Amino acid sequence: MQRSFTDQLGRTIQVDYPPKRIISLVPSQTELLFDLGLDTEVVGITKFCIHPIAQFASKIKVGGTKKLNLDLIRDLKPDLIIGNKEENEQLQIEALMEEFPVWMSDIYTLEDAKAAIAHIGALVNREPEAAYLVHLISAGFNDLQTLALQHGIDKSVAYLIWREPYMLAGPDTFIDHLLTLNGLRNVIKQNRYPETDLENLGLLKPDLVFLSSEPYPFKETHLEEIKKAMPAARVMLVDGEMFSWYGSRLVKAVQYLFQLQAEITGPARPGRGSEL
Template sequence: MTYIDQLKREIQLNKIPKRIISLVPSQTELLVDLGLEASIVGVTKFCVHPKHLRMSKAVVGGTKQINIEKIEALRPDIILCNKEENTKEIIESLKEIAAIHVSDIYNLKDCFELINMYGEIFNIKRTTSTLVSNIQLEREAFQLQFQNRDKLKVAYFIWKKPWMVAASDNFIDVMITEAGFVNVYKEEKRYPEIDLNNSKLKEADLIFLSSEPFPFKEEHVLELQSKFPEKTIKIVDGELFSWYGSRLLKSYTYFKTLSS
């Protein structure tokens, strides 16, 4: 069978894959929630959900550095990657080992497409269709409840030293909008470095410090609060703003806590 991934690459599979390696944490969690845990043979050290998985599956490296020999020894039928999280060099190095499926996520449509692609590849279309429907129901319920709320402006920090924020052209920006906020860095691209005297930052009503990839702590809240005493500054769950698999089921309930 021929399948097409999100980079429009053709993938040839002669059977339903039974030995899966996932190099993307959010996609690993998605596989488990789709009932495919038994088929997973390899994960990354960053695949932290569910917590027990790294103890029961082979850890083949990170998202940017992998152990090729270990991956080859696992004899995977398919390796699941992501354009942003895994390098082009990694994807090229694996193509002789197994079929490679690469996701490319910028919005919710892409998320739903990926989930449905897994439904086709792993022959679980009913399960994936149900998951997409349930996420859409959570989204619709949130929008109905908060549709008339004033939209506060937010600056969403992902890194310190240098200070970096999520701007546009990435999934976090989409989820900032989904949560009912306006990204003050919407006019910039990707993840720019900024100075704390940046004029856009002064426009923000809220400053969000993401729990990942930089592990912001309360000490960083206090540091920024001293500089911006009039702003609300809080640490937010980065996974619920950036993981695009089944964790989306939890995002909208979490967004309600930020909107209250």
Template sequence: MPIRYYTDQLHREVKIPLLPQRIISLVPSQTELLYDLGLSTEVVGITKFCVHPDSWFRSKTRIGGTKDVHFDRIRALAPDLIIANKEENRQDQIETLAQEFPVWISNIQSLEEALEMINGIGEITGRTASAIPLVQQIRENFASLHNMIPPSPEKAVPTVAYFIWRDPWMVAGGDTFIHEMLQTCGFKNAFAHIHRYPETNLQQLPAYFPANTTPLVFLSSEPYPFKEKHIAEIQAVIPHAQIRLVDGELFSWYGSRLLHAPAYFKSLIHSL
């Protein structure tokens, strides 16, 4: 079988068959991308969190979670390509898999890196012809979002706290893809100065918003499934805040779902 060397987003050189026939995806958003690139036959394994598309979730072999893969199931599938992500998967598990199989790893904090990932996966799977127009359409959709948002002075930019977890309460910090999406929408992340996904004390939450402004709080649908009942907990601490339940997939999934994110963001902005 012909072999080529490809460079992943961790700048690792990975030896991959020219046209992989047995692919395992360890990342939900990239699983959906593989579907949209037309790799239904080639993808043989996914995680239990790869819920899109539903037909794959019901039919493909599940090899565990994103952070607790079952090595025996993966070995039984004999993949010739595994697609992983630096943040979503555990380093020790990926290093173990890389000793036996080709593992291509994405590393994404920005929209541009997400588009590079889409092109990269298109290249390694022989679907460049599908990936290029997909990337172009995503660029155009985000350009229309940018054109809709007028430039604002710094003091007029709405400040938002984006919650991803409860008990403990956790928010999206400044070096995350969610942060990039908030900025794209014209928001200022209240926790931009903190790395990754820090825990926070609800009682201290008001201090993260500028004085004499209306705080914005977004409660994500994932990974913690925030519901209407959780709004009251935040409202009790900041009575004058605007609090919204938001679609976490459209803020944090960096595959082909990005096609739909700008339209959702426009609707969200209008609702505020």
């Protein structure tokens, strides 16, 4: 049986329903599919789809999110491919769209993420399971926003995602939206992922500087380097998955962000970043 579905780019695709051979091209959405119980149906993932580790080890890797092995994807004969506008390379996706049903997400806010989870649940015949995840995420983030108000969190933040050159998450990103939900004001005003240097970043005088664990794996040595450049700022290592993965990991992100709120409202610990 074929069914029609509309993705977050407004495209309508026809899918053999329910799909039996799924390829996922985005780590956070791959984790979602496995959490929805699709261990058998998912036949291909990217080399960055590391969660859950058991499924990562056992599934065929079809390349990286921006460098896919199109021939291998064709060999797997998928009846559904799930990707994302930002994370996948446009020309490769367009080539796949010529041959296969490709459902694309396009996510900037928590509402976008919850809608994607619900849509994917419908797409793969897991609507009740997806609805439950959306319920948990909604309840958790409502509580997070309430606590941010109760804690009086109103701090400026710079969220670094890359080094050499330094790049930050600015407005019009999912990361920025999650910062806002936790009472944090982004010091960066340029949209998307602008480049900067430490001198110019220091001029913005952020209260907090978050060093993400991905895509660049910031470590303690980088934390000390940035502290020297911005001694007035509180510099912290943060788990990038909890700020940028917009699938079922958002359930775990709630607890992580509860703890992060508690840490940023508490006293700084000299010489240490976040150990969350």
